[in-house]
Amino acid sequence: MFPSLRRTAVRTARRTALSLGAGIAFIVGAVFLTIAAWIFLVAAHGALVAAFILGLIYLGLAAILLGTAISHAAPDHPHSACDCDATRSQPTPPEGMPPLVEAFIFGLSAALKSGKS
Secondary structure, three states, X not given: OOHHHHHHHHHHHHHHHHHHHHHHHHHHHHHHHHHHHHHHHHHHHOHHHHHHHHXXXXXXXXXXXXXXXXXXXXXXXXXXXXXXXXXXXXXOOOOOOOHHHHHHHHHHHHHHHHOOO
């Protein structure tokens, strides 16, 4: 009945399953690397230093990820900071212009700004 909807649902389900599998594999790999680092650091420096070093690594990683998430948050205004067209003032139409002509000129200027003609 809706082939495009079905295709989109299958694609989304596949992407979700692959992302979940990748996330689980990432967590398992991180656990094994943490255990290997723990064993190495305990043998080389003792349990207290090993716990301190691994704690600092995870705390630093969390701070970096949190900072990245905050810096990529959506801006409060609809236009991005680098949008040059948003800083330009819109020209005011002449007085007495018919609404149809005004709409045409508005559409034409929007098309020219988007780069499509």
